[in-house]
Each structure stands twice: as structure tokens, then as C-alpha cells.
Amino acid sequence: MFIRNIWYIAGWAKEVGEQPLARRICNEAIVLFRNKDGVVGALADRCCHRGAPLSLGTVVGGGLECGYHGMVFDAAGACVSIPGQEKIPASARVTSYPLVEKDEFIWIWMGDAEKADVSKIVDYPYNNxxxxxxxxxxxxxxxxxxxxxxxxxxxxxxxxxxxxxxxxxxxxxxxxxxxxxxxxxxxxxxxxxxxxxxxxxxxxxxxxxxxxxxxxxxxxxxxxxxxxxxxxxxxxxxxxxxxxxxxxxxxxxxxxxxxxxxxxxxxxxxxxxxxxxxxxxxxxxxxxxxxxxxxxxxxxxxxxxxxxxxxxxxxxxxxxxxxxxxxxxxxxxxxxxxxxxxxxx
Amino acid sequence: MFIRNIWYIAGWAKEVGEQPLARRICNEAIVLFRNKDGVVGALADRCCHRGAPLSLGTVVGGGLECGYHGMVFDAAGACVSIPGQEKIPASARVTSYPLVEKDEFIWIWMGDAEKADVSKIVDYPYNNxxxxxxxxxxxxxxxxxxxxxxxxxxxxxxxxxxxxxxxxxxxxxxxxxxxxxxxxxxxxxxxxxxxxxxxxxxxxxxxxxxxxxxxxxxxxxxxxxxxxxxxxxxxxxxxxxxxxxxxxxxxxxxxxxxxxxxxxxxxxxxxxxxxxxxxxxxxxxxxxxxxxxxxxxxxxxxxxxxxxxxxxxxxxxxxxxxxxxxxxxxxxxxxxxxxxxxxxx
Amino acid sequence: MFIRNIWYIAGWAKEVGEQPLARRICNEAIVLFRNKDGVVGALADRCCHRGAPLSLGTVVGGGLECGYHGMVFDAAGACVSIPGQEKIPASARVTSYPLVEKDEFIWIWMGDAEKADVSKIVDYPYNNxxxxxxxxxxxxxxxxxxxxxxxxxxxxxxxxxxxxxxxxxxxxxxxxxxxxxxxxxxxxxxxxxxxxxxxxxxxxxxxxxxxxxxxxxxxxxxxxxxxxxxxxxxxxxxxxxxxxxxxxxxxxxxxxxxxxxxxxxxxxxxxxxxxxxxxxxxxxxxxxxxxxxxxxxxxxxxxxxxxxxxxxxxxxxxxxxxxxxxxxxxxxxxxxxxxxxxxxx
Structure with missing residues (x-):
């Protein structure tokens, strides 16, 4: 059993680039990635189409593209593209996690996103x-x-x-x-x-x-x-x-x-x-x-x-x-x- | 859960010789072998005497000989020889599986043997x-x-x-x-x-x-x-x-x-x-x-x-x-x- | 399920020196060691303080010292030293096992210690x-x-x-x-x-x-x-x-x-x-x-x-x-x- 409404360290900031990074936290499979603008994101590491891990995918303009059949998800977890199909069903989405880059760490919030208060993140200025x-x-x-x-x-x-x-x-x-x-x-x-x-x-x-x-x-x-x-x-x-x-x-x-x-x-x-x-x-x-x-x-x-x-x-x-x-x-x-x-x- | 009354591919024909071959199909442990006349057979891969895998055994004249204490089973699964003992109890037998060699494949029937209809095997003449x-x-x-x-x-x-x-x-x-x-x-x-x-x-x-x-x-x-x-x-x-x-x-x-x-x-x-x-x-x-x-x-x-x-x-x-x-x-x-x-x- | 009130072979006598030896017998984790006087002992391989294996420890004058925080146990399983603390609670002890060295073997008794009768150990004089x-x-x-x-x-x-x-x-x-x-x-x-x-x-x-x-x-x-x-x-x-x-x-x-x-x-x-x-x-x-x-x-x-x-x-x-x-x-x-x-x- 884990505390949920708290900030956990998900990685070193330098670890997370465009190459998606699979990481398991509080027993949830998560993919970390940095989009084309340099902003980090965290999604559940499982495509909602056929369950392939998104960490096998690729960062593209719109977000993270699944490496199996090409669906793209933005940082909020919404599917923004299905190859060969115009309509995107509302159910086509994956869980996203609040993420903050601070003091060389990537901090992730594993609980209710509405309660994620950035001021509660541990300070460690020595890293800067x-x-x-x-x-x-x-x-x-x-x-x-x-x-x-x-x-x-x-x-x-x-x-x-x-x-x-x-x-x-x-x-x-x-x-x-x-x-x-x-x-x-x-x-x-x-x-x-x-x-x-x-x-x-x-x-x-x-x-x-x-x-x-x-x-x-x-x-x-x-x-x-x-x-x-x-x-x-x-x-x-x-x-x-x-x-x-x-x-x-x-x-x-x-x-x-x-x-x-x-x-x-x-x-x-x-x-x-x-x-x-x-x-x-x-x-x-x-x-x-x-x-x-x-x-x-x-x-x-x-x-x-x-x-x-x-x-x-x-x-x-x-x-x-x-x-x-x-x-x-x-x-x-x-x-x-x-x-x-x-x-x- | 698997379909039972159907033909599965158990191997390439060329894989199965006198040297017994252990293979698991539909979660059943099976031994494939080719007898002295070149005919392929498939038995449950477990001797009825002490539970040793028959795939550790040897093809002999009468069938497949267990490598532990020498009991021999024919292609129908009946024990035909117990070393040092004349009487063979009726319970001394193992499951056998219908097997067909066709189009370079070995096909195995995993269900009720009475329903095994060879005409239902997929045709693939290109292999010949x-x-x-x-x-x-x-x-x-x-x-x-x-x-x-x-x-x-x-x-x-x-x-x-x-x-x-x-x-x-x-x-x-x-x-x-x-x-x-x-x-x-x-x-x-x-x-x-x-x-x-x-x-x-x-x-x-x-x-x-x-x-x-x-x-x-x-x-x-x-x-x-x-x-x-x-x-x-x-x-x-x-x-x-x-x-x-x-x-x-x-x-x-x-x-x-x-x-x-x-x-x-x-x-x-x-x-x-x-x-x-x-x-x-x-x-x-x-x-x-x-x-x-x-x-x-x-x-x-x-x-x-x-x-x-x-x-x-x-x-x-x-x-x-x-x-x-x-x-x-x-x-x-x-x-x-x-x-x-x-x-x- | 195992017989308990009987002597098992725990090792060759030559295997057991001051360097503690971890061994599992009848599914119990045991540490074997020889004290400074050359007498062999067997304890449950788990410190009663934080559960670290005692087999990572060191033989010292008083017995076996845990390698994590230094508690020492004698051959009877009683804690005889807690670093930085004078009072030793009665609950600070681990299970000990009767042990006999005979005919080049170490024999261990896995049952009720009061029933351990050394005369019941198998004789094998040829080893001497x-x-x-x-x-x-x-x-x-x-x-x-x-x-x-x-x-x-x-x-x-x-x-x-x-x-x-x-x-x-x-x-x-x-x-x-x-x-x-x-x-x-x-x-x-x-x-x-x-x-x-x-x-x-x-x-x-x-x-x-x-x-x-x-x-x-x-x-x-x-x-x-x-x-x-x-x-x-x-x-x-x-x-x-x-x-x-x-x-x-x-x-x-x-x-x-x-x-x-x-x-x-x-x-x-x-x-x-x-x-x-x-x-x-x-x-x-x-x-x-x-x-x-x-x-x-x-x-x-x-x-x-x-x-x-x-x-x-x-x-x-x-x-x-x-x-x-x-x-x-x-x-x-x-x-x-x-x-x-x-x-x-």
C-alpha cells in the first residue's frame, strides 16, 4: 500500500528526453517523455487501442505516437490522432500524471490530480x-x-x-x-x-x-x-x-x-x-x-x-x-x- | 481456454525423427517421435510408472522406451513391455494424440480422438x-x-x-x-x-x-x-x-x-x-x-x-x-x- | 510436509567454519557456524531486530554478530549484546537447533529440542x-x-x-x-x-x-x-x-x-x-x-x-x-x- 496524494521522484531530469522512458512507480507502469518543446510528460504506459506499451513509441509533433498502430496521445492523455480514421472516440485516452521538473529531479504526483500542489514539492536548492x-x-x-x-x-x-x-x-x-x-x-x-x-x-x-x-x-x-x-x-x-x-x-x-x-x-x-x-x-x-x-x-x-x-x-x-x-x-x-x-x- | 476438436501444427515434419521431441501444446506436455518404420507418433510426455518425461527416452522396436526404468509404449499409448515383469496391468498406458504428416507440417488433434477428421486439415500445397x-x-x-x-x-x-x-x-x-x-x-x-x-x-x-x-x-x-x-x-x-x-x-x-x-x-x-x-x-x-x-x-x-x-x-x-x-x-x-x-x- | 523429530544431515563437517554458512532445511532458513572454540552451532538465519540474515554476520567472542546493527547471539539463540544499550529484552532471541558433529557429518535436529537423542543418529564408521x-x-x-x-x-x-x-x-x-x-x-x-x-x-x-x-x-x-x-x-x-x-x-x-x-x-x-x-x-x-x-x-x-x-x-x-x-x-x-x-x- 502506497501514499497516493504526494510527490514522488520519477527520475533525474537528464534521464528524460524524446526517447520514451518506461518506469514503474507505486506499481503503475508509466512512460516518461519530453515533447518537441522540451516539456516533460507522464502517461500510463499502455496504449488504449491494443495495450502495447507506449514506451516503445516515438515523440511526434502532437505528442507520443504508439509504435504498434500509430495512435498519438498528448500530454493530457487524450488521443489526438488515429491513422486512417477521422473520428476519435472519447474513450480513446490514457491516464496522465502531473509532472514537475525541479532541482534536477522529475517529480510525479500519483494521486488525485486536482490535489497536486506544486508548493508541496521538497526543496533541494543544493542541486542547482x-x-x-x-x-x-x-x-x-x-x-x-x-x-x-x-x-x-x-x-x-x-x-x-x-x-x-x-x-x-x-x-x-x-x-x-x-x-x-x-x-x-x-x-x-x-x-x-x-x-x-x-x-x-x-x-x-x-x-x-x-x-x-x-x-x-x-x-x-x-x-x-x-x-x-x-x-x-x-x-x-x-x-x-x-x-x-x-x-x-x-x-x-x-x-x-x-x-x-x-x-x-x-x-x-x-x-x-x-x-x-x-x-x-x-x-x-x-x-x-x-x-x-x-x-x-x-x-x-x-x-x-x-x-x-x-x-x-x-x-x-x-x-x-x-x-x-x-x-x-x-x-x-x-x-x-x-x-x-x-x-x- | 483453447479449442480442442481441431488440428494444430505440432512441428515441422523435418524436426521429428527417432530422437524424441518434447513440445507443449494447449498446455499439455507431449512427446513427438518417429518409430523405426518412419511413422510419427505423439504421446503424453509422462511415463505412467513414475512420471518421468518420455522425451528423455529412446525409440525401440516396439515403440518409445522410458529412459528411467525401461517401460515401452506403442503409438497408441499402450504399455507393451515392463522390464522384469510379465503381466502388464491395463492401467499402464499414456494418452496418445492423432497425428498427421502433411505439406511439410506435423498436425496434431487435441480433442476427442473419435472426431479427428483428416479431411479438415488445412491445405497448403505450395509447401510441396x-x-x-x-x-x-x-x-x-x-x-x-x-x-x-x-x-x-x-x-x-x-x-x-x-x-x-x-x-x-x-x-x-x-x-x-x-x-x-x-x-x-x-x-x-x-x-x-x-x-x-x-x-x-x-x-x-x-x-x-x-x-x-x-x-x-x-x-x-x-x-x-x-x-x-x-x-x-x-x-x-x-x-x-x-x-x-x-x-x-x-x-x-x-x-x-x-x-x-x-x-x-x-x-x-x-x-x-x-x-x-x-x-x-x-x-x-x-x-x-x-x-x-x-x-x-x-x-x-x-x-x-x-x-x-x-x-x-x-x-x-x-x-x-x-x-x-x-x-x-x-x-x-x-x-x-x-x-x-x-x-x- | 516433513518429519520433524529426527536428525538430518545439515552439511559436511569441513564445510562449517567461522564463516557463517546459510542453509535451508525442511524449508527453514538456518545459519551454521563454528565458534571461537571450534564448536558448531545452528540458529534461525534471521536477526530478531530487523530481520537481516545472520549468515551475513561475523563470529565474535560471544557468538554470532549480526552484520547489520551488531547484535550478538550465543549458540542457544539468546541475544548477549545490543550495541549502545545495556538492557537486553527477553524477547531478543532467535531459534537454535541441536547440532552434532559425527562421522564427518553435521547432524541437525529439526523438531522438539527436548526429544533430541544423540544415540539415534545414524552410524557410519567407514567415514572415519x-x-x-x-x-x-x-x-x-x-x-x-x-x-x-x-x-x-x-x-x-x-x-x-x-x-x-x-x-x-x-x-x-x-x-x-x-x-x-x-x-x-x-x-x-x-x-x-x-x-x-x-x-x-x-x-x-x-x-x-x-x-x-x-x-x-x-x-x-x-x-x-x-x-x-x-x-x-x-x-x-x-x-x-x-x-x-x-x-x-x-x-x-x-x-x-x-x-x-x-x-x-x-x-x-x-x-x-x-x-x-x-x-x-x-x-x-x-x-x-x-x-x-x-x-x-x-x-x-x-x-x-x-x-x-x-x-x-x-x-x-x-x-x-x-x-x-x-x-x-x-x-x-x-x-x-x-x-x-x-x-x-
């Missing part, structure tokens, strides 16, 4: 700021329910076990981290403080520290499956965790995690990592991207194995621990949104 | 005439219900979209074609006239035309899944479409399309294309075969994608258009035969 | 006697219910059809074999006598015979899926089948067949073949192993095909023949054990 936040995009197909991936992001105690050699570092740092988790207007925000610890390999490779560091992580969950991350570390003594102290000059990164359900047991993971420490050095951005790419594959391996277990057994008898606080709040936000939609339907 | 109709055989395994492939053959407006570079040519030719579709004694016949058009690539490669051509297509559907095609073109001015005119000297081909259901979502496509324009040139036959092989793979790609869509959604809400006339009549013939069998059962 | 019975281990994953593989071992008339070129030899030898099948205290024992026959290829390659041989086979089934085999042949004239005669000096082998259900349609085949004729020649042991490895792959091909047939049709209408006597008794032993468990549950 290559000078201060040079960044690179990733896209992973994950064979798990999207919530298992968001779970992963909301319980960071896994860093010392899953990511020892990359962004994690030694387990004790994470076990002993102080954590705060609180409900925000839309979602849940986790803050973690790791004073006087060793920098993890990715940090130490990016910046020269004097020795121990003060390290922080801020992760904000925004439904349905977005997590906005700011992490970093500076030398001990700068007062990173004190009023009047400074977080300048060390290592910091931002990550946008956009997790979109594909089916109940698969999801699309759009992520973007920004270099906040050596902005003028493209190799630093590339190295950071490479480390994060590897770390997220480590997450993928665990999460897909977890999904295979839960496919068999469900998760009703699982035991939550202290580190699950943020994760449990996140789940409640999702459950409440679904309950609200169900009751108001 | 290598002089006037030199030809080559194809066999494709298609991951769609057989009716989607027959649909494809009964709505030729797809030629300008799916087969632009081979047997189709430009879309307008097909969109503007005049078409007649009518019920025949057994099936449905479509006739199409395309006067004063450009010859498609396959035609132009086969024959030197002066310029524009008059082009025709005749497709006759014969249940359960056979379509007999005659297509061609001659120079404009020969009066191809007039009384007293001529269709000699240009390009023509014949195709037998034999589509046999394997399961509800897969089928076996036996096809054969005959060269009717440069009969003495084996390279012309080969070139024609190569073009058609490629074109039918184009159909396969669309149809298999269509099947994947319809697997999810069914086809109840699809919208028929003018070009579907022959296709809709074809579907009605199939539905009527199934209804008739159901009511008389 | 490399001097008189040099041997090699095999492990095949078979895509069939375990009973189809035991069926195969309890009806040896297949040897002349499936293993013509290896351990079988000519069909008539097997068809004409005299067979006795009788219930033993725990299982069923088949004895076969093949007097004055040709030795099969594997035998003739291993030992120089004068000509015809007297050949014997003894197969004892012990539930749930073990078959202990002793086979051999000596020159005719030694009186192999007579009181006071001798079975010394020819060819003989022992095989342990350990078949463990993985799922209802797959099983784990642990087998071990011992050379009883040229014990001082490692090449003879290797040659025997190679022949048997090949022969068991021949069985696998037939049995997996049989499973695919039975998946569709079941086995209710199959016809038993004389050679099925031992096989039918074996099935009855299994059925009786399941019935007994069901009634006493």
Missing part, C-alpha cells in the same frame, strides 16, 4: 549550486520495499558494521554517538553527535585532520521516501558542538536520498552526493562519489537479503531497540498518511 | 512445390497468447510503424490502404489494395520496378491459428486492380503463418515464406527469408511487450478502431468455436 | 576409516523433492537405463536380478543378486576380472533420507552367493547417500563413496569418485525432469510395478513417521 556544492547523481534499483531503505537511513548505528571501510569507521564511534530524534512539521529529523572520535576512511581521505575530530550527522526524513543528509567533521577544539564554535574548514557532505517505491518489493533509489570541502577539485568530488557509490552498494546487499527474509516471515515479531527511535517515528509518519488517505477516501 | 514456390521454414517461440500474434496478422496497419525498413514501407501507404474483411466458410479473409504507392524495401530489393506500384495483400485466417498470406506488387499501369489487368512479372510472396498455443501466455510460431518472383535464384529466396525473419522479430518484440501489459490489466477496456474489422471477426470465429465446444460437451 | 575405506565427499543441489531421490535409490532397475556406461551396465542384468526387500527395525533393506553377469564399466575399470562375475547390492534406507549402500562383484566360482563362499578380492564400494529436504521441491544430496578394492591407490579412489560423480548427475537429470512433470500432475495416478517393492516400503516408513508425529502433536 554546482559552485558551492559540486555533486554527482546516482540511481540504484533495489530489490526491497522502499521502507527498508528508509529504515536504513534512519538508524545510523549500522555505519560501524556495514560501512567499516568507507563512510562508517569503527563501530564504537556509532554505538556511543549521542542521538536526538524529533518529529518535524512534515517528517522526522535525526541529529547525532560523535565528539572526539577517529574520522572514517572517506573523511580522512578527503581532508587532512590534525587527529581526533568532532563529527556530526543530520538526517531529515520527508515523506514519502526522501532523506536529506548533512554530515561532517572538524578538528577537535573548534567547538563544533558549542555555541560560538565553528564547523568551518573540515569535511562536510550533503546527500539527497530519494527513495521511490516501484513495487511492494522493489524500489528506485535516486541519490546525489555533494562535496562541501574541496569544491574546486573535481577529483575530490569524484572520489567522494566513488566511496559513497560503494557504501550504498553495501547497504543494498544487506537490505535485499533482509527483504528476502521478510518476504517469508513478515516483520510483526521483530524487536525494536534504542537506536530505532528515529526509524519508528518515520514509520509512524508514513502509516498516518496512509490512514488519513484511507479514511478520507 | 519447390519449383514454383521455393521456400524456407522458420520457427519462433513467442512469449504471448497465440491470439495476440494472430491479431497482429489481421490488422496490417502496423506495417508502417513496426516494419518501416523491411516489408512495411511508409505509414501513409498503409493508413490509406483500402481494406475489405469478410467471413469465409471456415475463417476470415482480409484483402487490401494500395494503388500507386512506393514499394517497400523488401520488394524493391527483390524486383526492379519502374517507379510507383500497385500493391495488394490477401490474408486468410483459418482457425485455430493459421493465416495464409499472398502479397505482391506490379508496376502501375498493368491494371493489377482492374478486370483484364495482370499481376504477372512483379513481386509476390506467399507466407504460411501457423500459430499454435503453447500455454495461455506463450505460443509456437511456425512460418514459411515462398519466393514468387525470382524462383530460379536461391539467393533471392534467402534474401526474402532474411528480411521476413527480421520483420517477424520486430512483431515479436511488440507482441511480447503487449502481453506483459495485458498480463497486468487484461484487455476488457481496450478501444477498437476501424482497422480492427478483420481482427474482430477473427476473434469472433475463435470465440464461437469455443462456445460451441463448451455447449456440446 | 581412511585406511580400509578411502573415500571422497560429494554435495549436489537437486531440484526435486527429497523422496524422488530416495525412490531412485530404492528401485535399482534404473541402472541399466540411466547408467549404461558407468555403474549400471547392460539392462538385462538388472531386469533379471533377484531382489529381496524387507522392513528393518528403522527402515527398509534391499538386497539384489546378479549371478554370472558382465561387470559394469566402473567395476571392470577398477579390477581385472577373469570373465563373468557374481554381483551384489545391499541398500539400506534409514529415515528421513539416508541410504547406506554396499555393492560389489567377484569372479564367478568364488561362491559369492553360497554359504562358505567368499566375496574377497574383487570389486566393492560403499556409498553413503544422505538426502536432506531443502524445500518441498528441492533437496540437498550429501554423498560419499569409499573404495574397497585398491585402497592403497589414490588414483583408484579418484577414478571411482569421478565415475560416481558422473552417474549421480545422470540421476539428477532424470529426477529433476520427473519433478517438473509431477509439479503439474501429482503422482496419484502412477502405476507401481514389481521393482517398486522396496521403494513402496520406504515411502510407507516416511508416511508412518509423519502420521505418528501428527497424531502425537
Amino acid at each position: 549550486d554546482y559552485k558551492n556544492w559540486p555533486h554527482k547523481h546516482g540511481f540504484y534499483h533495489i530489490k526491497s520495499n522502499y521502507k527498508l531503505l528508509v529504515d536504513n537511513l534512519m538508524d545510523l548505528s549500522h555505519l560501524g558494521y556495514v560501512h567499516k571501510t568507507t563512510i562508517g569507521g569503527d563501530p564504537d564511534t556509532h554505538v556511543n554517538a549521542k542521538m536526538d530524534a524529533k518529529k518535524t512539521e512534515q517528517g522526522v529529523k535525526i541529529t547525532r553527535w560523535m565528539p572526539n572520535c577517529n574520522p572514517p576512511p572517506t573523511y580522512a581521505n578527503g581532508v587532512k585532520f590534525n587527529g581526533k575530530v568532532d563529527r556530526w550527522q543530520e538526517f531529515e526524513f520527508l515523506p514519502p521516501g526522501n532523506v536529506i543528509q548533512w554530515s561532517g567533521a572538524v578538528d577537535v577544539g573548534q567547538g563544533a558542538f558549542e555555541e560560538g564554535g565553528s564547523r568551518e574548514g573540515g569535511f562536510s557532505l550533503r546527500v539527497f536520498h530519494g527513495v521511490t517505491p516501484e513495487t511492494e518489493s522493489t524500489c528506485l533509489y535516486f541519490w546525489c552526493v555533494s562535496n562541501g570541502y574541496r569544491q574546486d577539485d573535481p577529483q575530490a568530488t569524484q572520489d567522494l562519489y566513488d566511496d559513497v557509490s560503494k557504501a550504498f552498494r553495501e547497504d543494498q546487499a544487506v537490505i535485499e537479503a533482509q527483504q528476502r527474509c521478510l518476504d517469508e516471515t513478515g516483520e510483526d515479531d521483530l524487536v525494536s531497540i534504542v537506536h530505532d527511535r528515529g526509524r519508528v517515528q518515520m514509520r509512524r509518519v508514513i502509516d498516518d498518511l496512509i490512514t488519513h488517505e484511507t479514511l478520507s477516501a | 512445390d519447390y519449383k514454383n514456390w521455393p521456400h524456407k521454414h522458420g520457427f519462433y517461440h513467442i512469449k504471448s497468447n497465440y491470439k495476440l500474434l494472430v491479431d497482429n496478422l489481421m490488422d496490417l496497419s502496423h506495417l508502417g510503424y513496426v516494419h518501416k525498413t523491411t516489408i512495411g514501407g511508409d505509414p501513409d501507404t498503409h493508413v490509406n490502404a483500402k481494406m475489405d474483411a469478410k467471413k469465409t466458410e471456415q475463417g476470415v479473409k482480409i484483402t487490401r489494395w494500395m494503388p500507386n504507392c512506393n514499394p517497400p524495401p523488401t520488394y524493391a530489393n527483390g524486383v526492379k520496378f519502374n517507379g510507383k506500384v500497385d500493391r495488394w495483400q490477401e490474408f486468410e485466417f483459418l482457425p485455430p491459428g493459421n493465416v495464409i498470406q499472398w502479397s505482391g506488387a506490379v508496376d502501375v499501369g498493368q491494371g493489377a486492380f482492374e478486370e483484364g489487368g495482370s499481376r504477372e512479372g512483379g513481386f509476390s510472396l506467399r507466407v504460411f503463418h501457423g500459430v499454435t498455443p503453447e500455454t495461455e501466455s506463450t505460443c509456437l510460431y511456425f512460418w514459411c515464406v515462398s519466393n514468387g518472383y525470382r524462383q530460379d535464384d536461391p539467393q533471392a529466396t534467402q534474401d526474402l527469408y532474411d528480411d521476413v525473419s527480421k520483420a517477424f522479430r520486430e512483431d515479436q518484440a511488440v507482441i511480447e511487450a503487449q502481453q506483459r501489459c495485458l498480463d497486468e490489466t487484461g484487455e476488457d477496456d481496450l478501444v477498437s478502431i476501424v482497422h480492427d474489422r478483420g481482427r474482430v471477426q477473427m476473434r469472433r470465429v475463435i470465440d464461437d468455436l469455443i462456445t460451441h465446444e463448451t455447449l456440446s460437451a | 576409516d581412511y585406511k580400509n575405506w578411502p573415500h571422497k565427499h560429494g554435495f549436489y543441489h537437486i531440484k526435486s523433492n527429497y523422496k524422488l531421490l530416495v525412490d531412485n535409490l530404492m528401485d535399482l532397475s534404473h541402472l541399466g537405463y540411466v547408467h549404461k556406461t558407468t555403474i549400471g551396465g547392460d539392462p538385462d542384468t538388472h531386469v533379471n536380478a533377484k531382489m529381496d526387500a524387507k522392513k528393518t527395525e528403522q527402515g527398509v533393506k534391499i538386497t539384489r543378486w546378479m549371478p554370472n553377469c558382465n561387470p559394469p564399466p566402473t567395476y571392470a575399470n577398477g579390477v581385472k576380472f577373469n570373465g563373468k562375475v557374481d554381483r551384489w547390492q545391499e541398500f539400506e534406507f534409514l529415515p528421513p533420507g539416508n541410504v547406506i549402500q554396499w555393492s560389489g562383484a567377484v569372479d564367478v566360482g568364488q561362491g559369492a552367493f553360497e554359504e562358505g563362499g567368499s566375496r574377497e578380492g574383487g570389486f566393492s564400494l560403499r556409498v553413503f547417500h544422505g538426502v536432506t529436504p531443502e524445500t518441498e521441491s528441492t533437496c540437498l544430496y550429501f554423498w560419499c563413496v569409499s573404495n574397497g578394492y585398491r585402497q592403497d591407490d589414490p588414483q583408484a579412489t579418484q577414478d571411482l569418485y569421478d565415475d560416481v560423480s558422473k552417474a549421480f548427475r545422470e540421476d539428477q537429470a532424470v529426477i529433476e525432469a520427473q519433478q517438473r512433470c509431477l509439479d503439474e500432475t501429482g503422482e496419484d495416478d502412477l502405476v507401481s510395478i514389481v521393482h517398486d517393492r522396496g521403494r513402496v516400503q520406504m515411502r510407507r516408513v516416511i508416511d508412518d513417521l509423519i502420521t505418528h508425529e501428527t497424531l502425537s502433536a
